[in-house]
Amino acid sequence: MMKWMHLAGFLLGFAACNPSGPKSNESETTSMNPKTFSYLALGDSYTIGEGVPEEDRYPNQLVFRLNRETDAQWKEAEIIAKTGWTVDELDEGINQAAPTGEPYDLVTLLIGVNNQYRGRSVDEYRVDFEQMLRRAIRFAGNLPDHVVVLSIPDWAVTPFASKRGTDQNKVKQEIDAYNDTKKAICNKFGVKFIDITEDYREIGNLPEMLAPDDLHPSGKVYERWTEKLFEHVKNKY
Structure with a gap:
């Protein structure tokens, strides 16, 4: 019994005197528990995926691909979006949702079609969108390149x-x-702007690219948007 007590005392003393011990354990713990990245998607019907299954929404497709095809691990996308929202309505929707994950590692923003649909002026949109973009940047920890x-x-x-x-x-x-x-405005703040409009003009009227309402995109369109986002995001984290 005394022999084992002496041995235990020796091992404890060695660990206390060996500074490499705790550092090694910290490194192992970090590698065993890698950072999990967070994603906030802000928008309207195009972000919530009106008329398509949840898994077809582009934020969900993006997280799926990032987890499958990169070494980074991403949490489920947090989506604040609703069909019909204008920029000011998104702003109020964010207030009501009160997201708590800030800072997010990635924030995407797709908003404005309903401003145009309702006949609102570009000048009004300019003011509203800049305010919304500032808010998106704050959600990303004031890192414009994460938006x-x-x-x-x-x-x-x-x-x-x-x-x-x-x-x-x-x-x-x-x-x-x-x-x-x-x-x-994106250029002014150093935020990445991805064009999806020109491609959509080529395919947006094809039957396979349409949701059942003949207005909103199908999951195949969201897959194309996901590809553009994935190519930008995949090597940043």
């Missing part, structure tokens, strides 16, 4: 718009003006 903004898709190419007799050229010009404004 990604997506352009507004052109809904006028859809069968829904055609059935309503929508002036496609008018909507195109307005969407372009909104997106030019978004891009300029």
Whole structure:
């Protein structure tokens, strides 16, 4: 018994005198418990994925791909978005949701189509969007390079718009003006701007690219947006 007590005392004394012991354990603990990254997606119907299953939403597709194809581990996307929201309504929606994960490692923002749809001016949008982008940057720990903004898709190419007799050229010009404004503000703050509009104009009226309402995108469209986001995000974390 005394022999084992002496041996235990020796081992404890050795560990206390050996500074490499605790550091090694800390390193092992860190490697065994890697950081889990967080993602906040802000937007409207395009972000909530109106008319498609939850797994087809682009924020959820992005997290799935990041976890499958990179070494980083990501939490489930936190989505604050609702069909029909304008920028000011998103702002109020954020207040009500009161997200608590700040700072988020990634924040995406896709908002503005309903401002255009309701006939609001570009000047009004400029003010509202800049305020929203500032808020998104704060959610990302004041790191602009952790925020990604997506352009507004052109809904006028859809069968829904055609059935309503929508002036496609008018909507195109307005969407372009909104997106030019978004891009300029993103450049001002050093935020990544990803264009999804031009590709959507090519495919947005195809049956396989449509949700059942003939207005919103299908999961296949969101997959294309996910690819653009994935290529930007995959090597940053």
